[in-house]
Amino acid sequence: AVEAQGGSRGREHRVGGRSRGCSARQMLEVRPGLFLGGAAAVAEPDRLREAGVTAVLTVDSEEPDFSPGAGVEGLRSLFVPALDRPETDLLSHLDRCVAFIEQARAEGRAVLVRCHAGVSRSVTVITAFMMKTDQLTFEKAYENLKTVQPEAKMNEGFEWQLKLYQAMGCEVDTSSAVYKQYRLQKVTEKYPELQNLPQELFAVDPSAISQGLKDGGLYKCRKCRRSLFRSSSILDHNEGSGPVAFAHKRMTPSPVLSNGSQAQCTSYFIEPVQWMESTLLGVMDGQLLCPKCNAKLGSFNWYGEQCSCGRWITPAFQIHKNRVDEMKMLPVLGSQTRKI
Numbered sequence: 363a364v365e366a367q368g369g370s371r372g373r374e375h376r377v378g379g380r381s382r383g384c385s386a387r388q389m390l391e392v393r394p395g396l397f398l399g400g401a402a403a404v405a406e407p408d409r410l411r412e413a414g415v416t417a418v419l420t421v422d423s424e425e426p427d428f429s430p431g432a433g434v435e436g437l438r439s440l441f442v443p444a445l446d447r448p449e450t451d452l453l454s455h456l457d458r459c460v461a462f463i464e465q466a467r468a469e470g471r472a473v474l475v476r477c478h479a480g481v482s483r484s485v486t487v488i489t490a491f492m493m494k495t496d497q498l499t500f501e502k503a504y505e506n507l508k509t510v511q512p513e514a515k516m517n518e519g520f521e522w523q524l525k526l527y528q529a530m531g532c533e534v535d536t537s538s539a540v541y542k543q544y545r546l547q548k549v550t551e552k553y554p555e556l557q558n559l560p561q562e563l564f565a566v567d568p569s570a571i572s573q574g575l576k577d578g579g580l581y582k583c584r585k586c587r588r589s590l591f592r593s594s595s596i597l598d599h600n601e602g603s604g605p606v607a608f609a610h611k612r613m614t615p616s617p618v619l620s621n622g623s624q625a626q627c628t629s630y631f632i633e634p635v636q637w638m639e640s641t642l643l644g645v646m647d648g649q650l651l652c653p654k655c656n657a658k659l660g661s662f663n664w665y666g667e668q669c670s671c672g673r674w675i676t677p678a679f680q681i682h683k684n685r686v687d688e689m690k691m692l693p694v695l696g697s698q699t700r701k702i
């Protein structure tokens with residue numbers, strides 16, 4: 363249920379700096395015992411002590427120096443290396459950030475979440491924390507935070523990531539279509555030359571392993587019956603729960619039918635499967651052929667393709683529905699297919 367977000371690439375969001383004054387760099391109390399801050403917040407250990415802060419979460423490019431003797435004994439700290447850029451992946455770290463804050467608070471510690479300017483990275487983490495613990499939407503949590511820190515302005519990449527976080531129920535589910543599509547897109551941004559695709563990007567070739575019953579339906583080449591992919595590899599985009607931010611990406615409306623069927627999509631968009639690897643490397647787009655009989659199954663495009671329903675998917679690995687057959691599991695063995 364996720365789509366590509368183009369447009370953000372290459373645009374760096376600059377915040378902070380002298381012109382903004384020093385308030386943003388110091389500590390602001392967002393909740394009792396939860397502080398937001400920038401570089402100045404940790405520059406003077408006395409200030410931390412005064413506020414009772416004994417846990418510090420740093421989201422920055424450099425790790426802070428909390429060496430012994432600096433007046434910060436007993437300090438608990440977590441460092442997440444991250445630049446304030448739209449392409450930075452904060453989403454993958456949100457669970458452990460939120461867990462760190464939760465645990466510190468459960469132990470009665472006051473927590474400081476800080477980055478450099480105190481307006482983007484740290485704001486993103488605290489917004490995620492508020493979304494999860496107060497069950498707030500992204501918009502509501504961000505709005506609440508802005509009442510404490512009017513200068514808060516996370517970059518648009520982080521906004522998008524928090525909307526995905528919301529779509530996943532405020533818990534990063536690495537097996538969900540939302541996360542898989544996000545990860546694919548991050549790879550596309552990172553490897554424009556596509557010389558080096560991480561192996562974990564590919565789903566295991568279903569013809570190479572014995573079939574696990576709990577893995578759901580299996581899709582085979584209609585012509586030669588070779589197993590091609592599992593239903594868990596389908597990155598569904600028509601469940602109607604996609605982040606609203608991408609509404610503008612829709613070229614034409616894509617109504618979800620009342621019975622939930624997807625009459626308009628003539629293709630499955632799936633995650634890459636191992637048998638595609640050699641085809642995908644070094645080129646931006648091409649055909650997807652059956653690895654056994656060479657029948658044309660569909661196409662791929664790292665820049666994205668438009669589904670017949672109107673949605674853009676980036677990157678896209680699409681298999682025409684009429685080129686494959688679904689082998690359903692027997693109901694007694696559990697026929698439930700994964701819904702995103």
Ligand SMILES: [Zn+2]
Nearest residue numbers: 627669670671
């Ligand atoms: Zn579609």
Ligand SMILES: [Zn+2]
Nearest residue numbers: 583586652655
């Ligand atoms: Zn075939």
